[in-house]
Each structure stands twice: as structure tokens, then as C-alpha cells.
Amino acid sequence: MHLLDNESGTARLRASEPREGIKASRKILVEAPATVPSMDHLDELEAQSIYILREAFARLKKLALLWSLGKDSNVMIWLARKAFFGRVPFPAMHVDTGKKFPEMYAFRDRYAKEWDLDLRVEPCPPIDSVDPTLPPAARSAARKTEGLKLALVKHGFDGLIAGIRRDEEATRAKERVFSPRGLEGEWDVRDQPPEFWDHFNASPPQGAHLRIHPILHWTEADIWAYTRRENIPIIPLYLAKDGKRYRSLGDADITFPVASTASNIDEILAELEDTKVPERAGRALDHETEDAFERLRVAGYL
Amino acid sequence: MNMVLPSTISATPNGTTRPQVRIVIVGHVDHGKSTLVGRLLHETGSLPDGKLEMLKAVSARRGMPFEWSFLLDALQTERDQGITIDTTQIRFRTHSRDVVLIDAPGHAEFLRNMITGASQADGAVLIIDALEGVRDQTRRHGYLLHLLGIKQVAVVVNKMDRVDFSAERFGEISDEISAHLTGLGVKPSAVIPISARDGDGVAAHTPRIGWYKGPSVVEALDALEPARPAETLPLRLPVQAIYKFDDRRIVAGRIESGSLKAGDEIVIMPAGKIAKIKTVEGWPVTPLATPQTAGRSVGITLDRELFIERGDVIGHVAQSPRDTRRIHARIFWLHDKPLSKGDQILIRLGTRETRANVVAIDKAVDPGALSNEETNSIARNHVGEIDISLAQPIAADPYHENPRTGRLVIEVNGRIAGGGLVLSVDAGQRAVPVDIVPVESALRADERSARYRHGGAVLWFTGLPGSGKSTLALALERRLFRNGGSPILLDGDTLRAGLNSDLGFSHADRSENIRRLAEVATHLARNGHIAIVAAVSPAASDRAAARRIADSAFREIYVATPAEICESRDPKGHYAKARAGGLPSFTGITNDYEPPAGNELTIDTSSRTVADAVDEIERMLAESGILFEEVADLAANI
Numbered sequence: 001m002h003l004l005d006n007e008s009g010t011a012r013l014r015a016s017e018p019r020e021g022i023k024a025s026r027k028i029l030v031e032a033p034a035t036v037p038s039m040d041h042l043d044e045l046e047a048q049s050i051y052i053l054r055e056a057f058a059r060l061k062k063l064a065l066l067w068s069l070g071k072d073s074n075v076m077i078w079l080a081r082k083a084f085f086g087r088v089p090f091p092a093m094h095v096d097t098g099k100k101f102p103e104m105y106a107f108r109d110r111y112a113k114e115w116d117l118d119l120r121v122e123p124c125p126p127i128d129s130v131d132p133t134l135p136p137a138a139r140s141a142a143r144k145t146e147g148l149k150l151a152l153v154k155h156g157f158d159g160l161i162a163g164i165r166r167d168e169e170a171t172r173a174k175e176r177v178f179s180p181r182g183l184e185g186e187w188d189v190r191d192q193p194p195e196f197w198d199h200f201n202a203s204p205p206q207g208a209h210l211r212i213h214p215i216l217h218w219t220e221a222d223i224w225a226y227t228r229r230e231n232i233p234i235i236p237l238y239l240a241k242d243g244k245r246y247r248s249l250g251d252a253d254i255t256f257p258v259a260s261t262a263s264n265i266d267e268i269l270a271e272l273e274d275t276k277v278p279e280r281a282g283r284a285l286d287h288e289t290e291d292a293f294e295r296l297r298v299a300g301y302l
Numbered sequence: 303m304n305m306v307l308p309s310t311i312s313a314t315p316n317g318t319t320r321p322q323v324r325i326v327i328v329g330h331v332d333h334g335k336s337t338l339v340g341r342l343l344h345e346t347g348s349l350p351d352g353k354l355e356m357l358k359a360v361s362a363r364r365g366m367p368f369e370w371s372f373l374l375d376a377l378q379t380e381r382d383q384g385i386t387i388d389t390t391q392i393r394f395r396t397h398s399r400d401v402v403l404i405d406a407p408g409h410a411e412f413l414r415n416m417i418t419g420a421s422q423a424d425g426a427v428l429i430i431d432a433l434e435g436v437r438d439q440t441r442r443h444g445y446l447l448h449l450l451g452i453k454q455v456a457v458v459v460n461k462m463d464r465v466d467f468s469a470e471r472f473g474e475i476s477d478e479i480s481a482h483l484t485g486l487g488v489k490p491s492a493v494i495p496i497s498a499r500d501g502d503g504v505a506a507h508t509p510r511i512g513w514y515k516g517p518s519v520v521e522a523l524d525a526l527e528p529a530r531p532a533e534t535l536p537l538r539l540p541v542q543a544i545y546k547f548d549d550r551r552i553v554a555g556r557i558e559s560g561s562l563k564a565g566d567e568i569v570i571m572p573a574g575k576i577a578k579i580k581t582v583e584g585w586p587v588t589p590l591a592t593p594q595t596a597g598r599s600v601g602i603t604l605d606r607e608l609f610i611e612r613g614d615v616i617g618h619v620a621q622s623p624r625d626t627r628r629i630h631a632r633i634f635w636l637h638d639k640p641l642s643k644g645d646q647i648l649i650r651l652g653t654r655e656t657r658a659n660v661v662a663i664d665k666a667v668d669p670g671a672l673s674n675e676e677t678n679s680i681a682r683n684h685v686g687e688i689d690i691s692l693a694q695p696i697a698a699d700p701y702h703e704n705p706r707t708g709r710l711v712i713e714v715n716g717r718i719a720g721g722g723l724v725l726s727v728d729a730g731q732r733a734v735p736v737d738i739v740p741v742e743s744a745l746r747a748d749e750r751s752a753r754y755r756h757g758g759a760v761l762w763f764t765g766l767p768g769s770g771k772s773t774l775a776l777a778l779e780r781r782l783f784r785n786g787g788s789p790i791l792l793d794g795d796t797l798r799a800g801l802n803s804d805l806g807f808s809h810a811d812r813s814e815n816i817r818r819l820a821e822v823a824t825h826l827a828r829n830g831h832i833a834i835v836a837a838v839s840p841a842a843s844d845r846a847a848a849r850r851i852a853d854s855a856f857r858e859i860y861v862a863t864p865a866e867i868c869e870s871r872d873p874k875g876h877y878a879k880a881r882a883g884g885l886p887s888f889t890g891i892t893n894d895y896e897p898p899a900g901n902e903l904t905i906d907t908s909s910r911t912v913a914d915a916v917d918e919i920e921r922m923l924a925e926s927g928i929l930f931e932e933v934a935d936l937a938a939n940i
Contacts, residue, residue, distance in 0.1 A: 039597050085550075194418050
């Protein structure tokens with residue numbers, strides 16, 4: 001649905017300039033003739049995400065945003081600040097496996113303060129409490145699902161805002177924007193309600209919750225292009241060091257870097273143009289058995 | 303498991319911008335939708351390295367022949383049953399387009415998923431098996447494309463290999479489907495003979511379909527245009543919420559059509575109130591001087607404090623949407639229980655939610671059937687036209703004037719059960735907003751408060767019949783007047799004799815009764831008077847609405863006298879009459895009174911004198927800034 005036939009001066013300015021660029025670019029928009037379609041692809045994605053966040057805030061009683069510290073959830077926090085004019089009006093919850101990279105914890109502690117977030121760090125139970133029939137990495141990741149369930153009981157949230165995207169993974173492609181969960185947090189992919197024309201099903205049954213997916217329609221490249229345009233801070237692990245970089249960040253013991261020379265966002269975008277390696281290739285839990293990830297998601301994993 | 307390639311986006315460092323189009327592939331079950339999608343991914347070079355080999359290996363391991371559809375049907379459950387359950391989205395590129403392909407299930411069981419997928423599409427590919435021809439789900443999907451407002455449709459006739467690539471068979475099917483679609487107002491952009499399995503007609507013309515001169519599937523997709531935001535239509539901004547995070551009062555929403563900027567004269571429907579846009583707020587930069595156009599999520603502030611709430615629609619003066627309690631719509635129905643005349647439903651149109659009653663059903667048919675046999679209720683997966691009467695007025699447009707604000711969904715038990723297009727709205731007898739020009743008072747609020755020694759307020763006495771609301775209200779009115787103030791009593795029963803004489807005691811009428819009381823009281827409060835409202839007002843939601851209308855002037859006083867004492871008093875004889883069966887919906891005995899929470903004051907008249915209670919109300923008014931001791935220094939303002 002983009003409208004521009006070629007890259008506008010505005011987009012280029014935004015693309016290449018840091019913080020001051022935002023102001024400069026708005027100035028150019030003022031001078032643009034009224035006949036020029038005024039939204040580009042990123043503007044459209046942003047407007048849709050803001051609409052979804054505001055719908056969630058209007059229709060649910062007790063919301064939290066799941067902050068995994070990765071590139072996607074940072075974009076989501078940025079969008080929430082835009083939606084609510086600088087203030088995120090619900091808690092940012094980090095369900096902490098305790099096994100993230102040190103850079104991720106440093107990032108969390110710095111930006112929770114700088115962005116004035118109502119940060120809630122919730123622990124995960126030990127590995128023994130998790131379904132022993134899952135393969136090892138999936139079992140390790142399932143701790144997060146258990147931690148999430150405990151946090152839901154503790155706080156009584158009726159809506160969790162999560163930064164998953166359709167293009168990440170085949171089962172996530174099947175998601176609704178407002179996705180109802182069962183009493184145990186489980187996802188019934190066979191019985192999802194219809195959702196059309198931006199009308200969402202926002203009435204979870206008593207005791208159950210909804211997942212809200214404001215960036216479901218974004219791609220990995222969209223996330224990076226938007227991060228660049230808006231100057232959203234990122235964890236340096238995403239940039240190549242010694243020929244490797246992380247495309248997706250999870251627990252340190254089950255996440256691996258991919259071969260890459262991309263040392264800035266421009267280079268990441270160029271790399272994504274050509275690659276045929278999937279984004280989650282470095283996430284061990286996706287690849288152990290054919291259906292491991294699907295089993296995780298049906299049980300309530302993100 | 304990722305089989306999707308990130309497509310290019312407009313802000314790539316060196317690439318050119320390519321229009322992105324969203325395509326849905328629909329058609330009867332097993333006519334080859336997923337196979338076509340798998341084939342398209344292969345033909346456009348969009349498959350991740352190793353994906354094809356991996357799936358071929360999985361098929362061999364399971365002892366099944368490889369199918370192109372395996373690429374899509376990635377979920378375990380789907381592979382086991384061999385049908386697509388939900389809609390998936392995948393991306394690839396044609397020569398000049400980025401295509402987002404939405405694969406929608408063909409099985410009738412999953413029509414809700416087909417609609418979910420198709421509603422997001424700019425264009426559609428309708429697939430038909432050359433051997434089986436047009437089937438019920440083919441016709442049904444065609445009809446739904448029309449109801450979903452999708453105008454760009456390409457038809458592919460698949461499995462041409464099974465009819466020996468017969469041009470004659472192709473012509474039969476082409477004629478039949480073209481007639482069906484044209485009857486619905488949809489003109490197919492192409493009808494293409496293909497074999498998705500072998501690749502004929504998908505990306506290239508092969509000798510086997512040498513008689514066909516039209517575009518290939520990839521070429522047809524290349525010609526589709528992305529839907530554009532409705533910038534040229536009149537402004538429609540459905541209000542999502544009002545935010546008061548700081549000293550700004552921001553009205554937030556997404557512009558569905560038209561554009562707006564600071565300084566614009568606007569009208570808020572359905573109430574028809576007029577205001578000016580003071581600022582367009584943003585973040586991190588604010589305010590925004592540029593016009594904001596359709597598709598943007600915006601926030602605006604207004605030049606005056608008006609009651610405005612989620613569900614209202616903002617338009618420009620002279621181009622506002624219609625305001626109605628009656629809608630005629632063409633809908634599709636997804637619920638197990640057929641929709642019948644007299645059914646109570648919940649309507650969502652824009653951001654407005656309202657209860658509604660189905661007044662009439664017309665032209666209910668199965669869009670999959672060949673004969674148009676009409677029924678008097680709309681069954682699951684069927685369509686029909688309905689007349690609905692709404693509990694609250696709503697701002698809407700007919701679909702042909704504005705598709706974005708001319709469509710609605712129907713909810714049953716908290717779940718979307720249907721939806722469709724607004725064919726017409728009955729605008730009723732209400733005044734045309736352009737003719738409404740509010741005249742502000744000649745006096746300023748501070749001039750009045752200097753004389754009265756109080757600011758304007760709405761004092762809302764709520765409680766059971768016989769709890770002492772009127773007694774307290776009268777005593778307070780006398781006290782305030784004696785002190786030089788300007789109190790005005792609005793008694794619920796008194797107003798029912800005149801202003802509200804058209805209202806009964808149904809839930810909707812009670813809400814309307816309260817709304818009118820609140821509007822009148824708020825008008826008085828804005829002009830510096832203290833409006834004293836005494837009304838049972840049993841529903842917490844109605845009182846909340848009154849508080850929203852009066853806003854910061856609202857003071858709620860709960861007269862919490864125990865029920866048995868109220869009944870023993872029975873000043874108007876209502877309890878006795880109700881016990882005798884003469885007043886069926888009398889709140890005193892139906893136990894439908896919802897006590898307030900968050901009220902400013904609670905008074906139990908069974909344990910204190912009237913004078914003592916009035917003292918306490920005065921204290922509350924003084925402490926919350928309504929009454930003041932000192933005369934404000936008016937000279938300072940002159």
C-alpha cells in the first residue's frame with residue numbers, strides 16, 4: 001500500500017540523518033505541495049500500529065506491553081510513545097529468563113529510565129517445572145511461557161501487547177491482531193474469531209487474556225528501516241563483529257549469531273535484500289523438530 | 303521454519319520504491335489455491351535456500367508425493383488433514399510490485415478465516431478447477447469479494463492439464479463466472495487458463511495454452527493497484543479516545559478519509575456540536591503545522607471544552623456524516639444461530655458501539671446456491687439485507703459515498719458474527735448541523751461567580767426511591783439561595799412530565815432520560831449556576847455518561863439510605879403499588895440499583911438530620927472549589 005512512486009527527499013533525509021533529521025524532515029513536509037501523497041510505507045505501518053495500540057488501550061482494562069528488549073519490542077515501545085504522545089500509559093513487562101546477554105540487561109536498565117517506563121521484571125520458574133517431552137532448547141524457552149503465566153496471575157492483566165510479526169515464522173503468520181487466549185494462556189489456532197476492517201474481538205472471557213499484536217503486519221526490513229528513520233536505540237549485538245551478528249536475540253545459551261559483515265543499519269538492510277536465510281535461523285528452539293515451535297505457541301509462547 | 307522473504311520496502315538504501323499490493327487467493331476447496339501460491343513463490347525466485355529440498359525430503363519421509371501446497375500448509379494439523387485452516391500471509395515480488403499474498407481457506411467451515419484474510423486485500427485471485435467448474439464456494443467467495451468491497455479480481459482456471467488444455471472448456475467456465483461476477487458489480491480484470499502444478503500460465507505462456515493471448519498470473523498481479531487512502535473524500539475522523547495525560551485534552555483517532563489541519567471548523571457527530579481545531583498534536587515534535595491526511599493516526603485539541611467521546615465522528619462543517627438511529631445494510635452472517643427479525647445485536651461502526659434491534663430482514667439468500675431462494679432469517683454463511691434500529695444515534699455514511707465509514711460489524715456474545723455494507727441511513731428529523739450556530743452567553747463565568755460566590759456545578763443525587771434525594775435537594779437549594787447563590791433544581795420526575803415525556807422506562811429510555819438531564823444541568827453549570835439533579839439513576843454506566851458530559855463540574859452524592867427504610871417511607875406510594883404488581887420496572891423492588899463507586903459524598907439519611915446532611919454537602923462543595931468564602935476580585939479582571 002505505499003503511495004510514493006520514487007523515494008522522496010523526505011525519506012532520504014530521514015534515512016541518513018540522526019536526531020536533528022526528524023525536525024528537518026517535517027519542515028520539508030510543510031513545503032510539499034498538497035497534491036503529493038503524504039504517506040510512505042513506513043508512515044502507513046506506523047499509523048496502523050498506533051491505531052491498534054489505541055484500540056487496545058480503549059477496550060481493555062489492564063494492559064501490559066511485553067518488552068523482550070529486542071529490535072521489535074523497542075519499535076513497539078516507540079510506537080506506544082507516539083500513540084500516547086510521549087507517555088507509555090501501561091507497564092512494560094520483561095519476563096526474564098535470567099539468561100539474556102549482558103548487553104540486553106544494560107540496555108533495559110538504561111532505557112527503562114530514559115523512556116520513563118513503568119518497568120516490571122518478572123522471573124521465570126526453574127527448568128524442572130517445564131514439559132519434559134519438549135526438546136532441550138524449546139524446553140528452555142518454554143520457561144518464558146511459565147514465567148508469563150505466573151505474571152498474568154500476579155497482576156491480573158487482561159491484555160498483553162506482544163511484538164510478533166507475520167513474516168518471522170509460519171505459525172505466527174496465522175495470528176490475529178487481537179488474539180484470544182484460553183484460561184491457561186493457550187492459543188486455539190483452529191477456532192480463531194473473524195477479524196476484519198480493523199474491528200477487533202476485545203472481550204476475553206473471565207479469567208482469560210488477549211494478546212495484542214500491533215506490529216504483526218511489519219517485516220524484518222520494515223523494523224530496521226523504521227529504527228533508522230526514527231533513530232531508535234538498538235543493542236549492539238545486532239551489528240556485525242568479527243564476521244558475525246545476531247539477527248534475533250533470545251537466551252544467550254540457545255541463540256547463535258549468523259555470518260554477516262553488516263556493521264550499521266544501512267548494511268543490514270542491504271543484506272536483507274539478498275539473503276535467503278530465515279531471521280530465526282539462529283534460534284535453536286525453532287529447529288529441533290518440525291513442530292517444536294508450533295507446540296510452544298499453542299501452549300502460549302509468543 | 304521461515305519460508306518468507308522480507309520484501310523490499312520503500313526506504314531501502316538503494317532500491318527504488320515499488321508499490322505493495324495485497325492479494326487474496328480465494329475459491330472452492332481443493333481447486334488449487336495453495337498449489338498456486340507455492341508455484342508463484344517458486345516461479346518468482348522467492349523460496350529460501352533449501353526450503354523446497356527440505357519439504358521434498360519431509361514428504362519422502364512420510365511416504366507422500368510432494369505437493370506445492372506443502373509450502374504453505376506449514377502447520378502440523380493442516381498437513382494431517384490436507385486442507386488450509388487459516389489464512390497465512392507471504393510475500394514475493396513481481397516485475398513492478400511487492401506482493402503480499404494472503405492464502406484463504408476454501409472450505410465452508412472456515413469462511414470466517416477467508417473473510418479475515420480477504421478483508422485486508424487490495425485485489426483478489428478467484429481460482430476455479432477446470433474439471434469441476436464453478437462450485438458453490440466459488441460463487442460464495444465471489445459474492446463476499448463484492449461485500450468486502452474488493453473491486454480488482456482476476457480469475458484463474460486451474461488444472462487445465464486435466465481437461466487437455468481445452469480452449470472450449472475454458473470458454474464455458476470463463477463465461478459462467480464472468481456473468482456471475484458482473485451481476486455483482488465486479489468486472490474480472492483477466493480470466494487465465496493455468497496448470498499450477500506444471501507451471502503453465504503462472505509466470506509464462508506455454509505451447510499447451512498457445513491459444514490464450516491474455517496475461518499470465520504474474521502479469522495480472524503486476525497490473526493490480528494498491529488501495530489508496532481516501533484523501534479526496536470529506537473528512538471523517540472517528541474518535542478513538544480522549545487523552546488527558548497532561549494539561550492537554552487530546553482527541554485521538556485515525557483519519558478514515560479527507561484531511562484536517564489546525565484552524566479547521568469542525569462538527570462533532572452525532573451531537574452536531576461545532577468547534578475549531580486548535581492544534582494537531584504529535585510526538586516527539588508537536589504541534590504539527592502540516593495538513594494530516596487519510597490513513598494517519600492523529601491527535602487534535604479543540605478551541606473549546608465540549609463533551610466528546612469515543613465513537614463520535616468529526617467532519618468538516620457542511621460535509622458532516624449523517625446522524626441516524628436507523629440503518630439499512632447488506633450483510634454476511636457467520637454465526638451458527640441464524641439472524642432473525644427481532645434479534646438484539648451489538649453493532650460496531652467506526653469506533654462507535656451500540657445495541658441494536660433487527661427490525662426487518664430482506665433478500666436473505668445462500669450466495670453459493672444457484673437459485674436465489676429467499677428465507678426470512680439469515681443462516682450461517684448466507685447474506686441478506688437488514689433494517690436495524692439503534693439504541694444510540696450513530697454517525698454513518700452510505701457505503702457508496704464513503705466505504706470507510708459505510709460498513710459495520712455485528713457482534714454476538716463478544717465475538718464478531720457478521721458484517722456488511724451500509725446501503726442507506728435514515729437521517730430522521732434532526733437539524734442539519736450547518737444550521738446550528740451556538741451563541742455564547744454575554745456574561746463571563748467569573749462575572750457570575752463573583753455575584754454568586756460559587757462556580758458552576760452539577761450536583762447529582764442518586765439513590766433508591768424514598769432515600770431522601772428530593773428532601774436533601776430542596777433543603778440544599780434553599781440554603782444556597784439564602785447565601786446569595788443561584789441553585790436550580792432538576793427533579794427527574796418533574797422533567798419526565800415535560801421535556802422527557804416521550805420516554806418510558808426501558809433501559810434505552812432511562813439512559814436517554816439521564817443524558818438529557820445531564821445536558822441541561824451541564825448547560826446551567828457552564829453558566830455559573832448550581833444544577834441540583836435528583837434522579838434514581840440506577841445504572842452506573844448512565845451516571846458515568848452524565849459525569850463525562852458535565853466533566854469537572856460533576857459532584858455525585860450517593861444517598862445511601864437502607865432499602866427497608868426507603869420502602870417504609872414510600873413518599874410517593876410507589877413501593878406499595880409495585881408490590882401490588884402495578885409498576886413492573888420500579889427500581890425499589892427490582893434490585894437493579896448499582897451503587898456508585900468513586901462518588902464525591904455518601905449520605906445515609908436514616909441516621910442524621912437534614913440540616914446536618916446539608917452542612918456536609920456544603921463542606922464538600924467548599925473543599926472541592928465550588929463554593930468560596932471571598933468574593934473574587936473582579937476589578938483585577940477589568
